[in-house]
Amino acid sequence: MPDLKEEHGTRQAAQAERTAFTEKRVLDAAAGTFARRGLAGTRVREIAEAADVNVATLYNYYPSKDALYEAVLERGLRPLTEKLAEFAVGSRELESAHQVVREVMQHLVKYPNFSKLIYLEAISEGEFLPTLARKWFRPLLEQVIGELKTDAMAGFDESLFPAIATIFVHLSFGHFALAPLFKESLDIDPLSEANIESQTRMIELLINQMLPHLSGAGEQTNPFNIISTKQTNP
């Protein structure tokens, strides 16, 4: 009888594994297609083919195209939210900020279509935009603006702070979203490891210059000297 139980256990385990595998395939395929064609432009059949499953099978996992879209967004967004929450409560130090940047960039590398989805939502003012904006981007941007307001930048034209804060969004998410454009324009692959590293360093340099108080260096005299000379790069 334990045999039977065990066999059941094995069976169920195998099935669960297959289910998880199928679900991942579906999510990946959906992410790619949604990112390229948008929610409306995506045909469910297309996703199913890309995931190599029958359309009906897809509907065994998600009750509708919209639900699948939500799931894709959710998968891309949840880790970011968690990361942000960690940083918000963590020690405010330069290493920590750099760490967040690198982790976010690695996340965007892992889900290269996620940035596009975010942009599509923003542009089309989709129904997830409010959640997206309030739950994720607002705290991020406000935190940056808050840091800008600390002593180091004191006395600087505050009306520019929001615009400055958004630069971080443009340089991270925008880099991935516009990758196809830059690829065609500059004949380089923005998603290559080297270029991701460049972009990450760009953002870190920006942080160094604009949020100098995060480092212990109190002697920083030129707060916005954002990009130093070659030698300073690690």
Place this chain on the structure above:
Amino acid sequence: MPDLKEEHGTRQAAQAERTAFTEKRVLDAAAGTFARRGLAGTRVREIAEAADVNVATLYNYYPSKDALYEAVLERGLRPLTEKLAEFAVGSRELESAHQVVREVMQHLVKYPNFSKLIYLEAISEGEFLPTLARKWFRPLLEQVIGELKTDAMAGFDESLFPAIATIFVHLSFGHFALAPLFKESLDIDPLSEANIESQTRMIELLINQMLPHLSGAGEQTNPFNIISTKQTNP
């Protein structure tokens, strides 16, 4: 008989005017709808209703949805192309660069949906993306990179130049494309006159700092001190 002719002339003039008016209405409506819902997500009926014309009438002006989409892109793109051409051959001076920036921004203000369309094309790797990238963004970016390579920035890590160049795209087009996101996130209207002005100044400051040789000022010692203190703002 001349009366008739003249009457014909008048009639035709009136007709032509009405036609032009209708066409503009259609283009405007199409631009708005395409920007929000994308090419696939836009229903021709929706455009027709927004333009207050019958669907069949719309087809008297444009042979297909795709053609209408092209027309919208074309209308937004042509002035930009011309502006860029002027600058390319014009005198390389700071005022000229500033002038281009302001004109581009004003153009994007005038057609606030155009940036979104560009982004949608880029993200979805639409069929106009190659043209867009090669004909417009490539010369723009290469020009900026070229300027970065001039003496002022000599000795600096050249691998970052492309990334730096793209910042200009992000700060101009991206500002408009992501306006809905920033509006929801920051509770401000990125398209308000004041905020457009802020964003424009941001870009000009960047130019000042990163392309210092454009101004005659040879004494600039810290090329990337991109944003100076409040007082320096005009």
Place this chain on the structure above:
Amino acid sequence: MPDLKEEHGTRQAAQAERTAFTEKRVLDAAAGTFARRGLAGTRVREIAEAADVNVATLYNYYPSKDALYEAVLERGLRPLTEKLAEFAVGSRELESAHQVVREVMQHLVKYPNFSKLIYLEAISEGEFLPTLARKWFRPLLEQVIGELKTDAMAGFDESLFPAIATIFVHLSFGHFALAPLFKESLDIDPLSEANIESQTRMIELLINQMLPHLSGAGEQTNPFNIISTKQTNP
């Protein structure tokens, strides 16, 4: 200019006529198909083909299959409701009752599928059944029961009255609904003019016997002698 107006008028009239024609075709086709296959079993394509219109055209007239179904029911039901209302307020005389019977039967002949729809609704306890039951059958049945209770039937077992009243439903609607069964069973066509006439007479005879007070004949001694001998038939 009056020409133009008139032309417009003619045009619109012609179009309206075509529209009405198409709508009737659709309704007729729908009635037939719904009656045969039921609401769920009917494919919209089938209706469209039977009506010789494109499926999309059908949706220009009715927003959904359900709405079309309702329209069919409505068309069959409205005249009956009106007829019933007339009788309710009219003079209670035998001729009047006979008149109602004949009119109802003629109506059921005119829309031979209507009875089937009613039965299908009843059997499947469709969502229209409550309306149907309360708005139409209840007053009809109650009226009959009321008449039964008048002097002529006084002293008779009242618990049978409802069962007696329903006989009228069975003999009218049921005759049409079960026509296919009786046709196969008896090798006759229940919908032939002669058989409709027979059935009508049957009902009239029932009325004569069961509601004798409607005729002025007070001398009726055997109230339930429902079917008299051959000679009495006109």
Place this chain on the structure above:
Amino acid sequence: MPDLKEEHGTRQAAQAERTAFTEKRVLDAAAGTFARRGLAGTRVREIAEAADVNVATLYNYYPSKDALYEAVLERGLRPLTEKLAEFAVGSRELESAHQVVREVMQHLVKYPNFSKLIYLEAISEGEFLPTLARKWFRPLLEQVIGELKTDAMAGFDESLFPAIATIFVHLSFGHFALAPLFKESLDIDPLSEANIESQTRMIELLINQMLPHLSGAGEQTNPFNIISTKQTNP
């Protein structure tokens, strides 16, 4: 070894019992669902859920939805056929006729959905209708008509005989099929024991009046005095 056999036997018996139980559950569930939604409108999953079995399991019992439908019809029809056969060859007496009526009514009570299925088949002219009509209703109706033609009704308008015969169908099967309609219309439950009894008496009274020769009473002078006064009711 005999132990094993015996155990096998016990096991098989238990298995068989469980199988029979499952099959009954499936049939009952199917009958209910088919009656309400019709063949086309019924989803196999719905039946499976109502029977509390997996859909695939259901297919271990019946090879297709149609086959299951047939089985339901068959189960309802076979006892009726047998009953009819008995009467046909049995003694033609009033008690016997009454007996058949009561048994049929009891059967319809036992399978309250069966009447609905019959009506659905008739209305939709399903593929079982011919069998149904020829094998069951035709002999029944012809027998009744034959009785009507016997001396008692001699001289009466024969063209009404078929119509008269069908009344028995309407009052038995129709009573069950239209039960939902009458329930809504009259605020009574036609399937309550009392009302079933009423309806049965109605039919018996009709038989008494219309087929008087079945009783030995030759003195009956008014053949169609179908419903006598209260006192005559047992």
Place this chain on the structure above:
DNA sequence: GATGAATGAGCCTTCATTCAT
């Protein structure tokens, strides 16, 4: 030129049925 009616193609979704365990 303008418009209401009409249509072929296709999309999302569901369903009966089968497969694999």
Place this chain on the structure above:
DNA sequence: AATGAATGAAGGCTCATTCAT
């Protein structure tokens, strides 16, 4: 025998586009 996963075949409905006036 029983079940969860998988699938091919529609089915209801919409959409871009054309027709006829």
